[in-house]
Amino acid sequence: MSTLPKIGEKDPRYEVLNRRGFNKRFTGKPEYFKLAETVEDVVAAVQEAVTEGKRLSVRSGGHCLEGFVADPSVQVLLDMSLMTGVYFDEEKKAFCIEAGTLLGEVYRKLFLGWGVLIPAGESPLIGAGGHFQGGCFGFLCREHGLAADYLYGAELVVVNENKKAHTIVATREEDDPNHELWWALTGAGGGNYGIVTKFWFRTPGVNSDNPADLLPKAPASVHLFRANWNWEGADQAAFSRLVKNYCDWCEQNSKAGTPEATLYSLLMLRRLQTGSFGMIGLCTAGPAAADISRKHVEAVNEGTGLQFTYETEELSWPAFACNPFPELFGVGMDNARMQGKDAFFRKGLTAEQINAVYKHLTTTEYNIMGAMFGMVTYGGKVNTIAPDATATPQRDCIISSACSAGWGSKEEEAAHIAWNRSLYRELFAATGGVPVPNEQTDGAMINHPDADLADPAWNTSGLHYSAFYWKGNYPRLQKAKMRWDPLNIFRHALSIQPVK
Ligand SMILES: Cc1cc2nc3c(=O)[nH]c(=O)nc-3n(C[C@H](O)[C@H](O)[C@H](O)COP(=O)(O)OP(=O)(O)OC[C@H]3O[C@@H](n4cnc5c(N)ncnc54)[C@H](O)[C@@H]3O)c2cc1C
Missing domain, CATH: 3.30.465.10 (Uridine Diphospho-n-acetylenolpyruvylglucosamine Reductase; domain 3)
Structure with a gap:
């Protein structure tokens, strides 16, 4: 004992x-x-x-x-x-x-x-x-x-x-x-x-x-950048162009070993009520980093006619890694309640999907602040590994995205979750409200679990949640489950199920 x-x-x-x-x-x-x-x-x-x-x-x-x-x-x-x-x-x-x-x-x-x-x-x-x-x-x-x-x-x-x-x-x-x-x-x-x-x-x-x-x-140093756009003046056409530009950049610049693979950015499309939306990112290409970063942001803004603010900072690797983007991971997180709904993209968002994002960010139907649609650059070295070499099968995606809502008190929960679910469902309306692995989307990551994928009310694709997280690797994971946890002692709402 x-x-x-x-x-x-x-x-x-x-x-x-x-x-x-x-x-x-x-x-x-x-x-x-x-x-x-x-x-x-x-x-x-x-x-x-x-x-x-x-x-x-x-x-x-x-x-x-x-x-x-x-x-x-x-x-x-x-x-x-x-x-x-x-x-x-x-x-x-x-x-x-x-x-x-x-x-x-x-x-x-x-x-x-x-x-x-x-x-x-x-x-x-x-x-x-x-x-x-x-x-x-x-x-x-x-x-x-x-x-x-x-x-x-x-x-x-x-x-x-x-x-x-x-x-x-x-x-x-x-x-x-x-x-x-x-x-x-x-x-x-x-x-x-x-x-x-x-x-x-x-x-x-x-x-x-x-x-x-x-x-x-x-890396010898980390070059950080922060760009910010005011919602004022960003009409649907400009917004859509900007999001499409981001997707295009990811489609064209996600090969491993290229200078652009040393860049990583997060496009944080916040609600209209917050007044602005932005991008943060970093590049580890040494002397070339400033140029690669600036070109990335300019490519995203190309043809939108929008003005943006742009700030940069140089930090050592440990200074950055131990306190990255304090505005994102620092203050105010102690009492966070949130829901995140992830999706991987192999190709950029379609015009309908960008419209769904715009609609949800600008609608007054939901009176909520703390919610956003985020996209991050993906791919590069990740995509040089075979889908079955590890249990993580998504190996040709170029964007990882998240619909996320965060709130402070229990009373705010229902409105935030409703907004978040509505956006996700509309984004993937063509495939049962979820990012079914296909030519454009490729499931989601288990490190960002979403119990809605196990709920037929929110996942109407008919696919089990395993098809989103582990795809073809699931049977092998189940075999391992039977061998090393035969009594299913270690389990949760989205765990590997023993074979019956
Ligand atoms: C603010 C924030 C930022 C994030 N950023 C990223 C990111 O950049 N990249 C990314 O990949 N993920 C990210 N995540 C997700 C994170 O990686 C996962 O939630 C991860 O599971 C957290 O591990 P933990 O030990 O902190 O969590 P815990 O809540 O302690 O555990 C998470 C799960 O793992 C199990 N577990 C914990 N410890 C063990 C153990 N020792 N042995 C076996 N099982 C265990 C738990 O039972 C539970 O099921 C982020 C999450 C948050 C909240």
Whole structure:
């Protein structure tokens, strides 16, 4: 039995731990928390919960966008926030990152220790535990690919068919008997197979005695840009041209290895009521970065007749990675409630889709501020990997998009969610209200889960949610599920389903 204390409601830490989750739209009420410090702690805590027949979940960074962890049915919540080591493991010849480490700390330690990086997500407060299993796109994905593309292995606590919790290590080595479990961890998303305690990372195909050669080098500097357009004067024609320009740029500039693949931008199309919409981005091309960035923004504005403001900034890699775009990831996020609905695009938006965006941003039917349609540049190195080489199958997309709404109090929820669902449904009206994999769209990413995909009221395509997240990789993920979590202990609203 576990000797770790059960942190119940009377313990002052309970409330703090229970409010850790980023998306305050969801609240759970576990009977108790456990704070693990070692893999043995995790084995014991899992064994105790399983023996007692309690529903168990795990939290690392708390940045889940859906209610997978803050689920009222969860009785025991294992919190990984004390497991935060980042070091070079001489035996594995790979960088080890413990599951509770937040991304900012990953970036900081990899840079200070070795001058290297893992191309992972944008917010420095995301936790390794949930993040790395979901593919992981980020600011440098066009240049270096996804974090999952560098995953060498992981240590997990799993539960076998005899209800016995035990530790297992899975690596990408072809002769590793647990190779399929490693593969599953490169895109299935957190909460599916067991509790990961550590990840190891190393660039595939590189052998060296110098750790600094075993992951991508951090850029010498990061050139940031921010462009802003006033809604005033932006009529539908100008707006549509601008969005189409952005799509065209992505179609023409998303090849791996090109100077433009060192650029990444987010077009944030906010509601008319906010007064403006904007673009932020970065480029790591050194002396050429300023020129590449300015040309990108000018190409997006081309022919619109609109004026925009343009600001730039130079930062070191760690200064940027540990506090990127504070206006986006900083202040005011502590009480955020939100819904995000993602979609991948292989080609730019159609005129009808751009009209749907314009309509939803300018309508007065919904009196809401905190909502937007966002697009980010995708592709580049991400698209050099085969769809089945990892469990993340979307490997020829050029744009990732999100309809997102954020609000402060419970009372505002219904209007924001209605707006968000309405936009998404209209965007994909031709395919059942969802981005069915086809010539233009290609599903969505599990790191940005959307439980509506499992709801026939919002997904009328007739396709199971797995067709959006994992496409043809799903049967292989199910096989791994049957082998390493045969009792389906680790599950949530969008988890890998065991084969019946
Ligand atoms: C502000 C914000 C910005 C984001 N930006 C990006 C981005 O740029 N790129 C991107 O790819 N994603 C991004 N995400 C999504 C993020 O990667 C996922 O939500 C990820 O799952 C969060 O991991 P976590 O450990 O912080 O979350 P948690 O809420 O702790 O966990 C998320 C899921 O993983 C499971 N899990 C957690 N720890 C473990 C573990 N140790 N072992 C097994 N399962 C575990 C949980 O049970 C849950 O199902 C962002 C999210 C937010 C809120």
